[in-house]
Amino acid sequence: MHRSSPADAPAIREPHHVPVAHVTRGGMIEGVHHGSVVVLDADGEVRFRLGDIEAACYPRSALKPVQAVAMVRAGLPLDGELLSLATGSHSGEERHLAGTRRILELAGLTEDDLRNVPDHPYDPAVRDTWVRGDRPPSRLAQNCSGKHAAMLYLCKLNGWPLTTYLDPRHPLQREIAAVVEELTGRRTAHTSVDGCGTPLFAVSLRGLALAAARIAAAAPGTAEFRVADALRGYPEMASGSGRDTAVLMRAVPGLLAKDGFEGVQTAALPDGRAVAVKIADGANRARVPVTAAALALAGVDPALLADCAGEATAGGGHRVGEVRPVPALVPQARVAPA
Template sequence: MDTLLIQEFRGGLLECVHRGHISIVNEEGRVVKYAGDPHYVAFTRSSAKPIQAIPGIRAGIIESFGLKPAEVAIMAASHRAEEEHVETLKSLIAKIGVEEDGLVCAPSLPLDRVSRETLLRNGGERRRLYHNCAGKHLGVLAYCKMKGYPLTGYDDPAHPVQQEIVDTLSYLSQLPTDKIGRGIDGCGFPVFALPLSALATAYMKLACPDKIADPATATAAATITTAMNSYPQLVAGRGRVDSILLEDSNIVAKGGFKGVYAFALREERLGISFKVSDGSEEEWGMIVLEILQQLDYKNKETIQKLRNVFTSKITNDAGVEVGHATAAFSLEEWA
């Protein structure tokens, strides 16, 4: 059963509750703390992006196309089409030498409100490059081009690159491929379902690549996560929990749609994942903050940044405080 994670009050009355599951694993991939069901099966959605970037980086697309760390970071991003996101994507697509129309992800408007309003005021239109998954797609297309694969059909689950992605996820999560559920993501790519404990294990290894036995995979994971920490704003955007966490060099983090989130702590050698049952992501910041506080996380600057952005106050459209939210879970020790 899921457990209560967040309560929201308005006018002194309970208005909303958000339930879900939390799983925390150690460096051996064993659950050590939890709330709800630590093995709850959830779709990874965009939390898989750093892992989906590994095959291409491992194979040598950085060297083949002369890529910079910022262009690696955008491959793991759910970008908001802010100016620096778009400029990085333009640089990446030029280096790879592919056409924007070749991207499977749908033409979109920027997710960032300021960028979207600016675009529309200037008569701009939807573009595939504005889709939040464009960087992930370009990374896979770069790998296809380097290997001489056709640039069409790269989203097909049977495509060799997609098969390599599944194998990589299986390897990092310690879960056999036949135990990984499959579906189609919003951007058209295959998407994977696995226990939260397995996703947390994969993230622990992203943060601690010394736990990855294969040297090439370990090097690729370190390259990707270093790029994410070096360019945190490219991975998400202004005020986004991913970017705030990635400003801390001890943390690797990436959220996914429909309430799934994963992050890991390097020095503590912990992998953490959670799922908000109703699919909401508004509660991510408060949940992450509460997890870190209950773990007595050492970096108080990161804690304070989260408190500043993800306050307990609920305000109306005019900014007037009308209620408050509170974390309602306690992490339990796994016996």
């Protein structure tokens, strides 16, 4: 298909992050989380910005829906639960392991063909059970195994090399790199290696939000729509039971959301409104309430976001404070930017 030329790459610099969340205790600010936030209108224009939304950053697993779009365009025949799993960062529950095995079976492959890093399950409770059972780390349990299995399946279908599928020069990774630039609208600033071993592309926070918006608002019949439909229909397959991103998608009708390590989050609505968040210190306790506040700024009913409010800080077994967005992120308290 024809792809328009992307704009120049975002600048590689120390991001100009600003306070985005306060940790309060007894009515006083005890700690501050810095970061950056962008909110896009349905037309892709910036409705709200805080911090540095144009510097290059690593989206980590928040980029997985874009990777999945590239794979579907290249012929990946998965849908529903298995496509959601291929787009996700799973908790290592039995349904996730079974789904990954199923993708490998469809490809005529086994866990030994995976090239992701062996690990214990991501979910703490599942991991504890795994360790108590003296089960060693495995490639299947690692949270990106669904994506890796899908990559292998696509390579098998297209006759591409299997052992080198993580090489940036591999046909699969070249396809993904092109779609990353297309959907973010910018050239990739830098390529590194993600925790699971796949190529990792540095993009701007604004570009990441734009990519999420384009997937969430895509028309039926497109690869983007198939990915969005799978994630919306089976959010727990892309994450896990009780995971905050799944809770958020269940709470807000039509929402498409994906988190990533180091405090990255995207969320987008079917009309193209979208948000992207980066927490500088990678703290999930700030990522969740900041994302909820950004969605409220995008026009989502705050009542739908109640389960994503900031976690409490405790003292003597009692609630004495909370992690909460800075006033600039609270609609009734902020002054509109010039």
